[in-house]
Amino acid sequence: MSRLLSISSSETQDDAASGVRSGRRRLALAARGRRAVAWASVLFVLASMAGGLLVDLCPLRFRFPQAAFVMAHASTGAQSPTVVLMGSSRFGIGINTDRFSASLKKYSGDDRLSGYNAAIPAGDAITFNFVLTHLLEIKCHPRIAVIEISPETVNRYVPWMKFQILRQMTRMDIIKSIPDAAKSRAMDRVFTSLFFPLFRHNVQLTDWLFTDVAEAITGRPDAGMPWVFPNPKEQMGQSNETDYFKWFKRYKVAGIQPRKFEELLGLCRSNNIQPVLVGIPVSSHHRAFYTPTVEKQYMEFVVRLQREYGCAFVDYAGRLPDTMFADHHHLNEAGNEFFSDLLAGDVVRILNLHGTNEPQQTFDNPAH
Amino acid sequence: MLFHSFAFVSLFAITFAVYWAVKEHRLRMGVVVIASIVFYATWNPWLIFVLLGSTSVDFFIALKLEKTPSARRRKVLMIVSIAINLGILAFFKYGNFLIHSADSVFSMLGIPLAAPAYGIILPLGISFYTFEAISYIVEVYQGKTKAVRDWLDYLLYILFFPHLIAGPIVRPHHFLPQIKQKKTFDFDRLQFGAQLFMMGLIKKAVIADNLSIIVDPVFATPGQYGSTAIWLAVLGYSAQIYCDFSGYTDMAIGVAHTLGFKLPNNFNMPYFASNIAEFWGRWHISLSTWLRDYLYIPLGGNRQGKWKTYRNLMITMVLGGLWHGAAWTFVAWGFYHGLLLVIHRAWRKSKRRIAGLVPLSVAFTFLCTCVGWVLFRAQTFSDAWLIIKRMFKPFEGKALTANEVRITLTALGVLLVAHLIGTFVNIKKIERRLAAPILGAGLAAALVIAQLLSPEDVKAFIYFQF
Incomplete structure (x- = not known):
């Protein structure tokens, strides 16, 4: 009996000891x-x-391959193009550089003139500033900058803010543009870019740091260049209405875009570049969004830019018929040929580039 | 709301902070219920009412059932509850399927019905929470579980957000006591939950989502691809679905741990099963055990002779297939697995066991499950047939790119190594001996890897559609 008791008592002691041990173990694990x-x-x-x-230091060809493409193909030094065209896909698709350059030469009678299409997909004033700054850095110094402008690209809602955060803004730029991002409903991108840069910029970073691995894992982003005409899958008046509607909702010329336009014109002025603002051609379906309120604010802004920076403005918004568009706001092949020639002629005429041959092409526009 | 989305991370961070900041147990449970409702309502705010409605009905029926002395009335109440649950499931999940199937049959007979297509939205997770509700009512009927007196507790059992959308299917006797248990914050459990979440995140965001980019186009247009590409896509899908679903489960279990709950395990190295019965003991364990307990055994299980056992296996698996989705391909997938189980049972009964050939058995079982995945993944029977034909009869066609091949083979290699480690190494024992900085570095590294290698498009979990 006593033996039994001793066993049970020692068992109890063991249990107690193991309980203490497990308690200690638990505490140790919790601390760990x-x-x-x-x-x-x-x-x-x-x-x-x-x-x-790393995102801020990421080379252009990984962070912003489209801009790298533009820089790589720009002529520099004495060979700098006379005219640099800065715009979005509308300019990219809408202007045939060869045709534009040929028309410049033809209408001016000056064989030294040339044009360079520096358009970038989803390009806006934020991008144009970036592109011109980089062009100047690589000693590509044009005499004239033809700059795309439209009511939607001076609005406080920036449709392409998400792209700009992804491909060109530094941490500091993003922090500075938080109010603009909020108005452009891009705060998710701001948040992820600032706090989870490894996720938000993973393609760019892996591409840069481990090019082969990146290709294997996530694929290489297509620079989207050279330009191709969009498939006319967007039926006029039907597709992307919601997107376009968003662009013009609570329209107000304010925020980062007008600021960047002014910065850009200031940059042109300080570098002796003559700016020409070009109101981009859009279809009648797209122009339906340009209400009198929109037009009024937009034109007031453009007039102010003309006055303060001495730049020319040519408006093509209603000058090309719908048959020349592949979709709402991108030209088709016929439109591209026509617009390249028309724009070159207008640039020669407006800036009086030794005009010996006046542009001959006219178009009977039903809109006028 | 996906576990690997920033919306979920935000919701979880708020829930976690409030949950542990609140001292009162009941309030804590209330916090989780509210978080679960928000979690569900972000997808569709209206369908939460279907869930709340069916939950309330089950709650009151269970209370009534427990108080009823008459065995007959008790049975009737149980049947009513099951019928309501299955009725809701049938309406939302199989409504259009039944109408279209009837339309097809009548059209074949030359009687066009011109049945209308109703835009019925499938409530997320309905298949999972219906089974949980049925478990509850049956366990109360059987006296295994006491009817819950507090509606909030029952709501939490059904709505608990980590398992709400895609399981694991929890059992009342396992989960309800946890709701009553007072929770104490434990850093060890938090880091363990984080480990599981990270493992799930890597499986889902890095492996499954990258594989889907390769696999989806092949299954969308299989006619364009040659045999090699088809084989890689099928093997890739096998890896994808495992990483997708077990990744989800890991994340769910991990999140539950951080809130002091334990969910059942759902996977146990399924592709190392040496026969199809073992596969079902390792794959989606909470479903296969549910089907066993609530369908196969009530049908008679293996107690009524060879042929009835085979019949019961076939019925269980066909209905299990149908549970996955309202399409004939899922029925065929269930039928195929039922057939494999019957063949395995007959083989086992005839005692023709081949000893020492386990790796071969594992490889053969894996091959059989891969063929099954073709039925599971293909859009139509003709696609499935085409893929199976090209798997076994060489055919020239479009090939995958070198990168796609590399990704698929890497994923398969990782899966093989993970299965080997999971089978032969006691990870828990090793993990317990690791120093805090190493554990911390591992967690941080997993999060960095998941961020760097996940594709930009966050893809929904495959099992969310069920």
């Missing part, structure tokens, strides 16, 4: 867990900060 979570948090924050820094 706390330290592990702390380590993970600190390392993750450090990795994200390093990632953000």
